[in-house]
Amino acid sequence: MFEVLYVTFWSHVKHGFFLIRYTLKSKFEKRAGWATLLLMSQTLLVKNCRPWGKASQDILVKDGLINSITPAGSTAVNAGQIIDAENQLIFPGLVNAHAHIDKNLIGQPWHRNELPGATIRDLVDYERKIQLEKGLSTRVQSQKDVEASIAAGTTHIRTHIDIDPEIGLTGFEGVLGTKAAFEDRLTMQTVAFPQRGMLIYPGTIELLEEALKMGADAIGGLDPSTVDRDPAQHINVVFDMAVKHGVEVDIHLHEPGMLGAFSVELIIERTKALGMQGLVTISHVFCLGMIDEAYLDRLIEQLLENDISIMSLGSGRGEFPPLKKLADAGIRLCTGTDGVRDTWGPYNYVDILERVKLMGYRSGFRRDEDVEMLLNVATYGGAAVMKDGSYGLEVGKAADFVIVPGEAPTQAVVELKPRSYVIKRGRVVAKDGELMAG
Ligand SMILES: [Zn+2]
Known part of the structure; x- marks a missing residue:
């Protein structure tokens, strides 16, 4: 137990914070260090930035919130910190609404993938074998994912975390540690996820x-038929836990065609029966790209009625949901990285703009407006799924921004240049593709 011995103030009022020298004392040691204390009236002016590629604006931030958005140069403002965006693009922070930050190999020697097969069971068993061999810390690895993500412009992550009797809650606890360490630089949601099956794995x-x-x-949930082999019971148990603990549902559904569509129907039924409209997401849902048009239309109608969100990555193999059709129908869509630098495959990484590019490529999109729709999914769509009411490039919303070189949004998606600035709650957290010191 430490007690504060003394503090000396080092005033930096002009830059919006105090730097504090502190000395702590315990029975056994004395420790000194520096800490920063933000002033309540901290202001930041981002001048000459172009929201979504439109006319240049000045955005004034006060206490982490957008105070005003005015045409560039129209107001004289005396802000604590000024960033000249030099007419670059500005977007609200990128939202990774589907990650697995507990399972990456970032910073480790390259893993030569020798997957024995491609079923979910093959992927999951191989992953666990390699993880146990390497003996990595989830706390350390999840932090590496978060650091790389912030540097790439991500301000929000929803991450699924493996939980099962073999590893217990160690992965979950590691991610909670990272969430706490980055709480002022990243908005994070956690999903308790039975990656290795739920009903088939007692405990x-x-x-x-x-x-x-x-x-x-x-x-979370996972393939109620193909993994747990009891779809109704799997979905009942997941939804009962959600109701009991007052949390949302986010189910991984890789099941193909009619089998997957049947699971979607069961999820819709439970959502409706329990009044959980707006609180359920189905992730991947490849089956929506495999069933006939008339059946798809019926499912879309029911998904809309029950306000169920769909998460898609534009999967790298086979079919995936028709994103434009779903967006046009008004379904709430989000996307994410899924696991990155892991044993499932070599392609995924942390950049959400790159994910938008892959989704557009796989969807065969050519028109800017279609790519911009996907960019909307990767920002506003994900924030809506994460229920962040403070999100958006509007006065009164949180100052979570990413500033990127380019003339037009689609250009940023295609060229994937390092992010010039990433700003979280009015504070620069990354610059020129590099994370700022905590
Ligand atoms: Zn996943």
């Missing part, structure tokens, strides 16, 4: 419940 349900008690924001 998993109890651990998922424990994670929900420890603060998980959502309960």
Whole structure:
């Protein structure tokens, strides 16, 4: 137990913060260090920035919120910190609404992938084998993912975390540690996720419940038929936990064609029966790209009625949901990186703009407006799924921005240049593609 011995103030009022020298003392040691204390009236002016490629604006930020957005140069403002964006693009922070930050190999020697097969069971078993061999710390690896993500412009992450009797809650606890360490630089939601199956793996349900008690924001599920082989029971258990703990549902659904569509129907039924409209996301849902048009239209109608969100990455193999059709229908869409630098495959990385590019490429989009629709999915769509009411490039919203070189949004998606600035709650957290010191 430390007690504060003394502090000396080092005033930096002009830059909006105090630098404090502190000395702590315990029975055994004395420790000194520096800390920063933000002033309540901290202001930041981002001048000459072009929201979504439109006319140049000045954005004034006060206490982490957007105070005004005015035509560039129209107001004289005396701000604590000024950034000249030099007419670059500005977007609200990128939203990674589907990650697995507990399982990456970032910073480790390149893993030569020797997957024995391509079923979910093959992927999951191989992943666990390599993880146990390497003995990596989830706390350390999840931080590496978060640091690389922030540097690439991500301000929000929803991450699914493996929970099962073999590893218990160690992965979950590691991610919670990272969430706490980055709480002022990243908005994070956690999903308690039965990656290795739930009903087929005794002890998993109890651990998922424990994670929900420890603060998980959502309960996950996985392929109710092909993994757990009891779709109704799987979905009942997941939804019952959600109701009991007052959390959202986010289910991984890789099942193909009619089998997957049947799971979608069951999820819709439970959502409706329990009044969980607006609180359910189905991730991947490849089946929506495999069923006939008339059936798809019926499902879209029911998804809309029950306000169920769809997460898609524009999967690298086979079919995936028709994103334009779903967006046009009004379905809330989000996207994410899924696992990055992991044993599932070599392609995924942390850049959400790159994900937009891949989705557009796989969707065969050519027109700027279609790419911009996907960019909207990767920003506003994800923030809506994460229920962040403070999100957006509007007065009164949180100052979460990414500033990127380019004339037009689609150009930023195609060229993937390093992010000039990433700003979280009015504070620069990354510059020129590099994370700022914490
Ligand atoms: Zn996933």
